Amino acid sequence: MRDKLKDFFAVQFEEELIEEIIETGELKFYREGELMMDVGDQINFVPFLLRGVFKILSEDETGGEIAMYFLERGDTCACAFINSLHNPQKSRIRAIAEIDSEVILVSLKNFDEWMVKYKSFRHYVIESYSIRLREMIDAIDTLAFMKMDERLLKYLHDRAQVLRDTMLNITHQEIAYDLNTSRVVVSRLLKQLENLGKIKLNRNRIEVLDL
DNA sequence: ACATTAAGTGATT
DNA sequence: AATCACTTAATGT
Numbered sequence: 001m002r003d004k005l006k007d008f009f010a011v012q013f014e015e016e017l018i019e020e021i022i023e024t025g026e027l028k029f030y031r032e033g034e035l036m037m038d039v040g041d042q043i044n045f046v047p048f049l050l051r052g053v054f055k056i057l058s059e060d061e062t063g064g065e066i067a068m069y070f071l072e073r074g075d076t077c078a079c080a081f082i083n084s085l086h087n088p089q090k091s092r093i094r095a096i097a098e099i100d101s102e103v104i105l106v107s108l109k110n111f112d113e114w115m116v117k118y119k120s121f122r123h124y125v126i127e128s129y130s131i132r133l134r135e136m137i138d139a140i141d142t143l144a145f146m147k148m149d150e151r152l153l154k155y156l157h158d159r160a161q162v163l164r165d166t167m168l169n170i171t172h173q174e175i176a177y178d179l180n181t182s183r184v185v186v187s188r189l190l191k192q193l194e195n196l197g198k199i200k201l202n203r204n205r206i207e208v209l210d211l
Numbered sequence: 212a213c214a215t216t217a218a219g220t221g222a223t224t
Numbered sequence: 225a226a227t228c229a230c231t232t233a234a235t236g237t
Binding site for chain 3: 147148181182184185188203204
């Protein structure tokens with residue numbers, strides 16, 4: 001745990017802070033597909049991602065979903081910050097492990113203390129928050145301005161990038177859920193992209209060619 | 212061989 | 225771009 005922490009966070013964190021994190025943080029392992037938090041959950045911790053990828057999505061009243069962005073190693077969850085500033089609040093988002101992942105869960109109480117006590121921590125949090133905000137804006141104009149075919153290609157690229165693999169094991173239906181559209185539409189657009197030579201299609205698998 | 216699940220397609224709105 | 229209704233293909237038992 002100490003090594004992993006140092007790998008991704010220690011460059012910026014003081015020794016003393018690292019020790020505190022190790023002492024009080026809870027190391028947790030999430031298997032692929034496992035939920036870290038769901039819409040409506042009471043959140044009383046802030047996660048720091050040591051290894052793996054989480055998909056963050058929002059849900060509407062009727063169960064429709066929209067994938068917003070991915071969390072990678074070294075990231076932390078912006079939505080959890082909000083919970084740390086106010087009193088424990090309900091989660092607006094769902095976080096699912098895309099691959100086997102490891103996180104350190106830090107209690108809100110410690111999080112609060114460290115914000116005051118450590119400059120490095122404060123900076124990390126603010127920096128991380130602003131990165132997340134930019135991603136959010138990016139997600140909004142993807143939704144507002146891009147057509148489905150562009151959104152689909154962006155989705156495939158993003159995914160290939162965070163998973164560091166151009167071979168994506170995913171079904172058309174799953175993509176449809178993430179983009180909040182129908183499977184038929186995804187199938188058709190994927191076929192188009194294949195004809196354009198941008199991807200290669202197989203059952204349960206999509207290879208991204210033009211990265 | 213049969214059932215199940217994933218993907219492809221034409222027609223309609 | 226969504227939906228329906230149907231076909232075809234791949235995969236599991």
